[in-house]
Amino acid sequence: MNIEIKKSIKPVNYFEAINLLEERLQRLYEKKENELIWTLSHNEIYTAGTSYNKNEIIDKSIKVIETNRGGKITCHAPGQLICYFVIDLREKKDVRKFISILEKTIKDTLKFFKIDTFADKKNIGIWHQKNNQIKKVAAIGVRVSKWIAYHGFAININNNLDQYKKIIPCGILDKGVTNLEEIKNQDYSNLENILIENLIINLKI
Numbered sequence: 001m002n003i004e005i006k007k008s009i010k011p012v013n014y015f016e017a018i019n020l021l022e023e024r025l026q027r028l029y030e031k032k033e034n035e036l037i038w039t040l041s042h043n044e045i046y047t048a049g050t051s052y053n054k055n056e057i058i059d060k061s062i063k064v065i066e067t068n069r070g071g072k073i074t075c076h077a078p079g080q081l082i083c084y085f086v087i088d089l090r091e092k093k094d095v096r097k098f099i100s101i102l103e104k105t106i107k108d109t110l111k112f113f114k115i116d117t118f119a120d121k122k123n124i125g126i127w128h129q130k131n132n133q134i135k136k137v138a139a140i141g142v143r144v145s146k147w148i149a150y151h152g153f154a155i156n157i158n159n160n161l162d163q164y165k166k167i168i169p170c171g172i173l174d175k176g177v178t179n180l181e182e183i184k185n186q187d188y189s190n191l192e193n194i195l196i197e198n199l200i201i202n203l204k205i
Helices: 014-029 095-112 161-166 191-203
Strands: 003-007 035-040 045-048 064-066 073-076 080-088 126-130 133-145 148-156
Touching: 003 191, 014 035, 014 080, 014 148, 035 191, 073 161, 080 191, 095 126, 095 133, 095 148, 095 191
Parallel strands: 003 035, 045 064
Antiparallel strands: 035 080, 045 073, 080 148, 126 133, 133 148
16 A cells, blocks of 8 residues: 655645645546545635535625535634545445544544544534533545545644534534534644554554
């Protein structure tokens, strides 16, 4: 398994990032380049997956970018760690297992920081429960083309949670959104490296 690891320090333009992923997908399909794991952040942008509904936009003044990934509407912003990837599924052809790998990777990573989280079959993403309140801490949005998976997931670290008041995040009304700093105030500077290590380990299983 030859995976290129790419880490961007400064926020990356959303459209440039997606273009790069789609170009890499084609080149991976043609066996001209390796798979990719790319960690980065975006400046504030609202994106909507293929199953979103316009009623999920509460503040009609915001601009929402419609994308070809799965899922509904979410917000990307500084303080969030985004992990994009281009991963070849042609040998295994099991999208559900791949989603489980992503869920396990996030849960394993947060467990390192002594934060217990869980996946929900009905509501994709990673969730944390505190005082009988369930809140999403990581969103997952994947697209598969030619049996190659791309797009990715985002973990909320210390982003501004007020941004989610402008939308119905992921189309879910009865659950909230949180970030790691709100759950447990500690040093998360090593989260990116641990996440990448876990993802590579889990992809080999």
